Amino acid sequence: MFPWIHAAVGYLFLVLVAVLLGRRLTRAELLAVIVGTQLPDFVDKPLAWWFSILPSGRSLAHSLVVAVPLSVVVLAVAWYRSHPGVGLAFGFGYASHLLGDSYVAFYYWRPEEFTFLLWPLLPAYPYDDFVGFTDFFSRLTVTSELLVAFLATVAVGVIFLVQFARAPWYAPR
Template identity: 75%
Template sequence: MFPWTHAAFGYLLLLSVAVLLHHRLSRAELIAVIVATQLPDLVDKPLAWWFSILPSGRSLAHSLLVAVPLSLIILAIAWYLTHPEVGLAFGVGYASHLVGDSYIALYYWRPEELTYLLWPLLPPYPYDDFVGLTDFFSQVAITRNFVIIFIAATAVGLGFVVQFVRAEPLPR
């Protein structure tokens, strides 16, 4: 998934949870979900592609061995600060990123492509054969499907901005 589709998917998932619970989202929750949807790639891609510290752009921060404890720590901190909903928003965003990276392998039942979810216990699947951002963008093909998804993500992004402007900050 691209960053904008990760953001759109995480936001829509959080919005769905909020609607089901009759909960109005705060700005802090909206920020938390967007940060969490981007965090795995912001950690893994540079450390793998630019610094060669990690074996793959899906390894450390994409591992459930990091994602679950980190989400629980953020939830505990948010709970301590009397705003558990912000911790929940972070967890939803982080989980949505992992689901977004996994859904094709799950749909076609290719579990060998999901080994990154248990890195370093299992080796990461070698999905990325390029080493930099320029290589990444040089391989992007502008197809009809790409344009449709980009337009949909942009529409969701505009909805996010409108909701963010209308949302209230957290009460003290």
Template identity: 65%
Template sequence: MFPWTHAAFGYAVFLVVAGALVALDLRGRLSRAELLAVVAGTQLPDLVDKPLAWQFAVLPSGRSLAHSLLVAVPLCLAVLAVVWYRGHAEVGLAFALGYATHLFGDVYVALYYWRVEEFTFLLWPLLPPYPYDDFTSFGEFAAGVEVTTPLLAAFGVAALGGLVFLVHFLRAPWWSSPRAN
């Protein structure tokens, strides 16, 4: 998935989950902090792994260290613990949900076709990462992108989704409001 696709998928899942909680009267309005946390969670694995693998050749794959459950789970628990201590557990849950949607977004096709050998990155370094990428730099990758009608349509959808997110973000309070009694 591209970064904007991970963000859109995480945002959509977050809206469904949070919307259900609001509808069940289990929580108040969504906050900017939660929206930022879910987007940060959707981007962090690639922001760590892609540069370290593609640019610096420190990692064996663009899906290794930050894509591993051995890093993801403790990291999400640590973020949750910090924000829970500060009285904003919902922000930690949004981050963890965003992170989880990123990992799911990277395996859903392999899951659909039950190609379990492609799941190995989830347990890196205990298992070797699946060799899916070619270690090109971002510049080489961008130069090789062919502009097609489906790509332009995807950018249009991404721009529309980004606009919806921006409006939602600007209308939201910084912190969640307490549940109505």
């Protein structure tokens, strides 16, 4: 999944949960969900593609061995600082990223592709055979699916900006 799609999916799920619970979101929660959706790739992609430290762009930060304890620590710190919603939003964003990277393997039931979720206990699935961001974008082909996803993400981004700038369900703190 592209970074902007991870952000859109995590954001939409958080807003849906907030609306269902009748809860207003804060700016800090909106930012926390976006950070949570981006963190796994922000850590793993450079360490794998640029520095060859990790075996895959889905390994260390994509592993539940790291994701669960990190999310618990963020929640504990947010709770201690009297902002548990921020910690929950971060964990929600992080979880949505991992689900977003797993949905194709779930859909086609290819369990061998889930190994990244338990790296280093299991080997990381070798899904990426390129060496950098420029190589990734040079191999990218524009398809109708890509354009629809991009336009949908732009629409979600506009909604996010409106909400961030005081939409009806926004509660300033």
